Amino acid sequence: MTRCIWVLVLLLLTAGAASSQVLNNPAQNSPIDYAQPKQYRIGGISVTGAKFLEPIALISVIGLKEGDEITVPGEDISRAIQKLWQQGILGDVEVLARTEGDLIFLTFDLKERPRLSDYRFSGINKTQADALREKVPLQRGRIVTDAVLNSTRNVIRNYYLEKSFLNAKINITQRPDSTLPNSVMLNINVDKGNKVKIAEIEFVGNEAFKDKKLRKQLKKTKEKRWYKFFTSSKYNQTEYETDKQNLIDFYNTEGYRDATIVSDSVYRISEDRLGIRIVIDEGKRYYFRNITWEGNYLYKDEYLARVLGIEKGDVYNQEELDKRINYNPTGGVDVSALYQNDGYLFSRIEPVEVRVEGDSIDLEMRVTEGPQATINKITITGNDKTSDHVILREIRTLPGQKYSRDDLIRTRNELAALGYFDPETIGLNPIPNEAEGTVDINYSVVERPNDQISLSGGWGGILGPVGTVGLTLNNFSTRKMFDLSEWRPVPTGDGQRLALNIQANGRLYQSYSLSFTEPWLGGRKANSLTVSLFKTVRRFSLSTDADAASLNVDGASVSLGRRLNWPDNFFYMNHSLSYNRYNLNEYQIAPGYSDGVSNSISFTNTLGRSSIDNPTFPRRGSSFTLSLNMTPPYSLLSDRKDKFEYIEFNKWMFDASYFINLAGNLVLNTRAHFGFLGTYSNESSVGPFERFKLGGTGLGGGNFFVGTEYIGLRGYEEGDVVSSTESYLGQAGGIAYNKFVLEARQLISPNPAATIYGLAFVEAGNNFGSYDQYNPFKLYRSAGVGARIFMSAFGLLGFDYAWRLDTLPGGLDDKRGMFHFVIGQQIR
Numbered sequence: 001m002t003r004c005i006w007v008l009v010l011l012l013l014t015a016g017a018a019s020s021q022v023l024n025n026p027a028q029n030s031p032i033d034y035a036q037p038k039q040y041r042i043g044g045i046s047v048t049g050a051k052f053l054e055p056i057a058l059i060s061v062i063g064l065k066e067g068d069e070i071t072v073p074g075e076d077i078s079r080a081i082q083k084l085w086q087q088g089i090l091g092d093v094e095v096l097a098r099t100e101g102d103l104i105f106l107t108f109d110l111k112e113r114p115r116l117s118d119y120r121f122s123g124i125n126k127t128q129a130d131a132l133r134e135k136v137p138l139q140r141g142r143i144v145t146d147a148v149l150n151s152t153r154n155v156i157r158n159y160y161l162e163k164s165f166l167n168a169k170i171n172i173t174q175r176p177d178s179t180l181p182n183s184v185m186l187n188i189n190v191d192k193g194n195k196v197k198i199a200e201i202e203f204v205g206n207e208a209f210k211d212k213k214l215r216k217q218l219k220k221t222k223e224k225r226w227y228k229f230f231t232s233s234k235y236n237q238t239e240y241e242t243d244k245q246n247l248i249d250f251y252n253t254e255g256y257r258d259a260t261i262v263s264d265s266v267y268r269i270s271e272d273r274l275g276i277r278i279v280i281d282e283g284k285r286y287y288f289r290n291i292t293w294e295g296n297y298l299y300k301d302e303y304l305a306r307v308l309g310i311e312k313g314d315v316y317n318q319e320e321l322d323k324r325i326n327y328n329p330t331g332g333v334d335v336s337a338l339y340q341n342d343g344y345l346f347s348r349i350e351p352v353e354v355r356v357e358g359d360s361i362d363l364e365m366r367v368t369e370g371p372q373a374t375i376n377k378i379t380i381t382g383n384d385k386t387s388d389h390v391i392l393r394e395i396r397t398l399p400g401q402k403y404s405r406d407d408l409i410r411t412r413n414e415l416a417a418l419g420y421f422d423p424e425t426i427g428l429n430p431i432p433n434e435a436e437g438t439v440d441i442n443y444s445v446v447e448r449p450n451d452q453i454s455l456s457g458g459w460g461g462i463l464g465p466v467g468t469v470g471l472t473l474n475n476f477s478t479r480k481m482f483d484l485s486e487w488r489p490v491p492t493g494d495g496q497r498l499a500l501n502i503q504a505n506g507r508l509y510q511s512y513s514l515s516f517t518e519p520w521l522g523g524r525k526a527n528s529l530t531v532s533l534f535k536t537v538r539r540f541s542l543s544t545d546a547d548a549a550s551l552n553v554d555g556a557s558v559s560l561g562r563r564l565n566w567p568d569n570f571f572y573m574n575h576s577l578s579y580n581r582y583n584l585n586e587y588q589i590a591p592g593y594s595d596g597v598s599n600s601i602s603f604t605n606t607l608g609r610s611s612i613d614n615p616t617f618p619r620r621g622s623s624f625t626l627s628l629n630m631t632p633p634y635s636l637l638s639d640r641k642d643k644f645e646y647i648e649f650n651k652w653m654f655d656a657s658y659f660i661n662l663a664g665n666l667v668l669n670t671r672a673h674f675g676f677l678g679t680y681s682n683e684s685s686v687g688p689f690e691r692f693k694l695g696g697t698g699l700g701g702g703n704f705f706v707g708t709e710y711i712g713l714r715g716y717e718e719g720d721v722v723s724s725t726e727s728y729l730g731q732a733g734g735i736a737y738n739k740f741v742l743e744a745r746q747l748i749s750p751n752p753a754a755t756i757y758g759l760a761f762v763e764a765g766n767n768f769g770s771y772d773q774y775n776p777f778k779l780y781r782s783a784g785v786g787a788r789i790f791m792s793a794f795g796l797l798g799f800d801y802a803w804r805l806d807t808l809p810g811g812l813d814d815k816r817g818m819f820h821f822v823i824g825q826q827i828r
Contacts (some may be wrong), residue, residue, distance in 0.1 A: 053110075080095075096109060115180075121190060163234070164236065196739070201221070254317075262281050288311070304367075332489050343373055344371075348370070371825070421445040424752065425444075473492070495519055498515075499513070508540075511538075528562070531556075602688065607627075616790050632648070635680055656671065667747075669741070690734070694734065697822045715784065733769075739765030760786075783803050
């Protein structure tokens with residue numbers, strides 16, 4: 001057998017070169033005739049040069065196997081080399097061929113690409129380098145390919161483009177690692193250059209709106225101006241594309257539905273300044289003309305048109321039309337709500353433009369009412385701690401009932417009001433089954449810690465520093481108290497409330513309170529039961545002498561609350577019976593009365609209504625309460641020799657609050673508060689108990705006296721606002737007050753762990769010592785700014801700076817502005 005050795009060498013320098021072959025016969029014994037290709041049968045395939053790669057795997061990639069017939073020269077070996085090259089793991093491929101008759105034996109001699117042993121950044125600080133390490137596709141041991149290097153450059157370049165460094169340069173160099181075979185280290189040098197700002201934005205073709213108006217529609221793309229201290233003018237391509245769409249959306253809402261951006265260009269002004277030129281074709285402005293209805297049987301055309309609220313001649317606004325038809329996020333009425341609140345979940349309203357004439361558009365509202373949907377199944381997910389029955393009893397969409405979108409939204413508000421879940425993430429997920437006319441509803445919740453620990457301190461006026469320690473368990477469970485496995489660290493999940501509060505300043509002042517609330521007494525109806533106990537001791541010296549001047553107050557109350565269904569199901573009523581016992585020892589609160597015991601037995605009725613959508617940060621809704629706290633009319637029943645033995649009064653209180661969502665997370669809150677204290681007989685005067693004190697945060701400021709109603713008025717000292725000199729030896733207070741608040745709130749962080757919002761306010765109020773002086777228009781005013789932070793573990797923290805606009809009678813005029821701090825409650 002004639003035996004000859006052919007050597008086939010292919011050196012591949014680029015991907016395009018992989019398709020070419022070079023045949024070489026160093027011995028020149030049997031030269032290959034390129035004009036006469038010859039067919040061979042593969043007698044064997046081997047791989048050499050592979051140190052980290054499996055030869056068997058590489059042979060499978062080649063696509064050739066022993067016994068295959070190939071033509072040399074031909075495309076078979078070229079395709080095999082191309083397949084190896086496409087893997088991106090080889091830096092060089094050389095093919096050696098040996099022939100025996102019609103057999104050919106192929107050897108693929110490979111040179112592997114190096115692997116990455118380490119990489120480092122230069123030219124940037126550690127913070128930026130750490131941020132890039134989380135983004136670049138580099139891992140130790142990975143093969144270093146051109147694709148990997150290009151991807152790394154692109155990631156780094158995009159990172160700096162987002163930060164407005166448009167001139168960033170990235171240079172990657174490889175250095176062999178002497179400690180590891182076939183490994184390299186990468187040095188990534190970054191020259192980010194100067195940050196590029198937008199110097200000017202020019203509009204061309206706009207006639208309906210001025211450039212200034214159009215620039216406002218670009219939310220993230222702003223010009224650099226010396227006076228815009230808090231406005232970023234960096235250029236970001238992604239944000240610029242979004243802003244161009246914002247610009248078109250603005251035109252559409254103004255009736256220019258054909259408005260387009262004909263062209264736009266971003267050009268260099270200097271090395272660190274850009275200019276933007278946007279050419280606009282506004283088109284014509286369109287108006288609604290005739291709106292007709294088809295397919296509606298439940299409601300008449302006139303009624304649907306009134307609910308839609310769009311009149312002939314109104315500017316054509318597709319976005320507003322969609323809101324009026326489908327869902328109005330501001331809480332306004334929409335047409336689909338009429339149907340969905342009556343069970344017609346599968347109803348559809350499709351607006352069709354039937355005629356466009358000049359600048360007028362005629363619409364035909366095609367209504368498909370469909371069948372009513374019945375609620376089939378209710379499921380709850382996400383409640384790991386709260387028991388299912390606590391959630392289910394708040395749900396207003398019950399199996400077997402007709403579907404109602406209002407009930408769905410009302411349920412979300414009820415669940416948010418519990419305080420156990422993050423109100424921003426409560427999910428309402430209807431799962432309709434149109435074939436069967438049913439709908440399943442899944443409520444998803446995210447639980448958040450809602451037990452609160454209060455640790456606070458403050459200055460209590462004449463008492464000095466006063467400390468407060470409180471523990472509130474808002475989701476307590478007495479049912480699980482005797483099951484030690486449920487103590488984590490306390491038994492929870494049944495929605496009961498247990499609160500303990502201690503406030504003290506050594507022996508001078510001590511106050512203790514304990515309360516327990518069962519929100520669903522009996523478990524069948526929303527009848528709440530609350531039991532409270534408290535004790536307060538006020539001394540005037542640190543002496544342990546039993547005869548030292550002091551005031552000792554003990555009290556208890558029991559209240560029963562229930563929800564009402566009339567006038568609507570947002571109403572509730574509460575009845576409370578309270579007993580307070582005041583024990584005075586050389587503690588003069590009225591002329592001739594410094595020793596003795598006073599008893600207060602009172603009954604309180606409260607009627608309220610609340611429809612706010614979120615207890616932490618309400619965006620819409622309202623709340624009001626009207627309460628009457630009254631004692632028996634002792635003076636009408638008998639002649640009283642000791643008018644302080646049994647306290648007599650009737651006390652009327654009214655509080656109202658209204659929330660309007662102005663835009664996004666900007667909310668306007670208006671509040672009004674009134675209080676009146678009286679007796680049952682014209683011959684009786686109002687005593688020192690239960691009076692009003694106005695000013696400051698409404699926390700008392702050290703003038704601690706149980707039964708006194710403390711009302712905040714920011715910008716003034718605690719309890720200082722009173723238009724009367726009437727005083728019961730330090731217990732000055734009014735018998736009538738009114739207060740009005742206008743407050744704008746902006747949500748900063750909706751994070752349930754720390755919900756934060758800022759506010760600006762103006763408020764005014766006054767406190768009157770007699771009804772002869774009462775004048776609801778004589779008010780002391782203030783204005784200011786502040787912030788609120790709601791943390792689940794500590795409750796509400798508030799900071800306000802208020803500026804007093806008026807001077808109190810006999811007051812000093814030198815201290816106009818002051819800070820206020822509150823914890824655990826809103827300023828009323």
